[in-house]
Amino acid sequence: MNITLNKKKCEFNQNKLEFFGYIFGEDGMSADPKKVETIKNTPPPKNVLEQDLNAGECDYYHTTLTSYIKSGDSDMSDFLSRHPDTEKRKQTSVAEEYVNFLAYHDVPVAMNMNEIIQATSQDVDLQMAIKYVKSGNWNNPSKNKIIDTLSRCKNELSVVNLQNGEILLHESRIVIPRQLQDKVISLAHEGHQEIVKTKQLLREKVYFPGMDQLVEAKCKCCIPCLAATNKKTQEPLQMSEMPKYAFQVVSLDFCGPFPDGKYLLVLMDEYSRFPFVEVLNSITGNTVIPVLDKIFSEAGIPEVLKSDNGSPMNSHQFKDFAKHMGFKHKKITPLWPQATAEFREFD
Known part of the structure; x- marks a missing residue:
C-alpha cells in the first residue's frame, strides 16, 4: 500500500486514543469524559431548537459514527460548536x-x-x-x-x-504602512543616535521591508549627525610617476632593531622592485653612509633617493653626502605606510 503519514500527527505506543468525541482503547470505544461533562454542564434548553440540539448530542453517543450525520434540518452535529467549552473560550x-x-x-x-x-x-x-x-x-x-x-x-x-x-x-x-515609515524613522532618530542605535530602537517595536536601508539613508542625510560624527576620510592617493629606467629612483628604509640589536637597511629600486639589503649594527650616519656608498658604486648613483625624515637622513652629514654624490634627497611622510608600500610588501 502506498500510504504517506504525517509524523507530527501520529501517536505510537498509546494505550488509548482520543478521536472525534470518543476514546478508543484496549476495552473498546467509549464516550470522551470531557464531552460528557460539557453536556452535563449545559444549561437546560429554553426553546425547541436547543432541546433538539441537546437531544441530538445525547443520541450521538448511542449510535455509530457512520449514522451520526443526518441531512436537512435534522442535522444535530453542531451541538458542541454551538455550546463550546467555557474554559476554551x-x-x-x-x-x-x-x-x-x-x-x-x-x-x-x-x-x-x-x-x-x-x-x-x-x-x-x-x-x-x-x-x-x-x-x-x-x-x-x-x-x-x-x-x-x-x-x-x-x-x-x-x-x-x-x-x-x-x-x-x-x-x-x-x-508599519508605507506612508508612516518616514515618520517612524524620524521618531526613532529624534535624539540623533547613530545608525546602529536607531535600527535597534525600531526593531524593538516595528517592522517593514527595507527598514535598514531607509534608516541608513536617513542618518547619512542628517546634518546634525554628520557634524557631530568623526568621519575618517582619506585623500585619494597621488601615484608616483613610474621611473624611466632602473635605479633612477630608489627608496630607503630600515627594519629593526632585532633581538640581537642589529638593523636591516633596505634600498629598493622603484623601477625593477629589486631590493638591496645590508645588516647594520646601528643606524647612525657613520654606518649608513658607507653602506650606501658601496651600493652606489656597484649599481650606480640614482637621481632621486626617497626616505622619511628620521635619523640619520635629517643630519648635515647625510645632506653633504647627497650633495657630493649628486642625487636628490626626497623626504616622504613618516609613519605613513602608503608612502612605502613596496617595503611593507617586501617585509
Missing part, C-alpha cells in the same frame, strides 16, 4: 487580549493606533498581505517587491482585528 479570550496588548504596546511614541489602522487600510501592499495571511495562499509574490519580502516571513505574520480595523504583525512587532 476563556483561553481564547486571554490569547486575544495578549495579542491586542502587544499591538498597542508597540505603537511608537507620538503616534496612535487609529493612525496606523487608517494608514494600513490605505496601503495597497499591506491590504494584499493581510488577504494572503487570512487565506494562506500567497499568489505570485515575486511580482511585487513588498509582497515578495513579506512572503519570505509569512509564518511570522498575523492579522490583529481591533475595534476600528485591522493591522499586520510580524511576530510581536507592528508592520
Whole structure:
C-alpha cells in the first residue's frame, strides 16, 4: 500500500486514543469524559431548537459514527460548536487580549493606533498581505517587491482585528504602512543616535521591508549627525610617476632593531622592485653612509633617493653626502605606510 503519514500527527505506543468525541482503547470505544461533562454542564434548553440540539448530542453517543450525520434540518452535529467549552473560550479570550496588548504596546511614541489602522487600510501592499495571511495562499509574490519580502516571513505574520480595523504583525512587532515609515524613522532618530542605535530602537517595536536601508539613508542625510560624527576620510592617493629606467629612483628604509640589536637597511629600486639589503649594527650616519656608498658604486648613483625624515637622513652629514654624490634627497611622510608600500610588501 502506498500510504504517506504525517509524523507530527501520529501517536505510537498509546494505550488509548482520543478521536472525534470518543476514546478508543484496549476495552473498546467509549464516550470522551470531557464531552460528557460539557453536556452535563449545559444549561437546560429554553426553546425547541436547543432541546433538539441537546437531544441530538445525547443520541450521538448511542449510535455509530457512520449514522451520526443526518441531512436537512435534522442535522444535530453542531451541538458542541454551538455550546463550546467555557474554559476554551476563556483561553481564547486571554490569547486575544495578549495579542491586542502587544499591538498597542508597540505603537511608537507620538503616534496612535487609529493612525496606523487608517494608514494600513490605505496601503495597497499591506491590504494584499493581510488577504494572503487570512487565506494562506500567497499568489505570485515575486511580482511585487513588498509582497515578495513579506512572503519570505509569512509564518511570522498575523492579522490583529481591533475595534476600528485591522493591522499586520510580524511576530510581536507592528508592520508599519508605507506612508508612516518616514515618520517612524524620524521618531526613532529624534535624539540623533547613530545608525546602529536607531535600527535597534525600531526593531524593538516595528517592522517593514527595507527598514535598514531607509534608516541608513536617513542618518547619512542628517546634518546634525554628520557634524557631530568623526568621519575618517582619506585623500585619494597621488601615484608616483613610474621611473624611466632602473635605479633612477630608489627608496630607503630600515627594519629593526632585532633581538640581537642589529638593523636591516633596505634600498629598493622603484623601477625593477629589486631590493638591496645590508645588516647594520646601528643606524647612525657613520654606518649608513658607507653602506650606501658601496651600493652606489656597484649599481650606480640614482637621481632621486626617497626616505622619511628620521635619523640619520635629517643630519648635515647625510645632506653633504647627497650633495657630493649628486642625487636628490626626497623626504616622504613618516609613519605613513602608503608612502612605502613596496617595503611593507617586501617585509
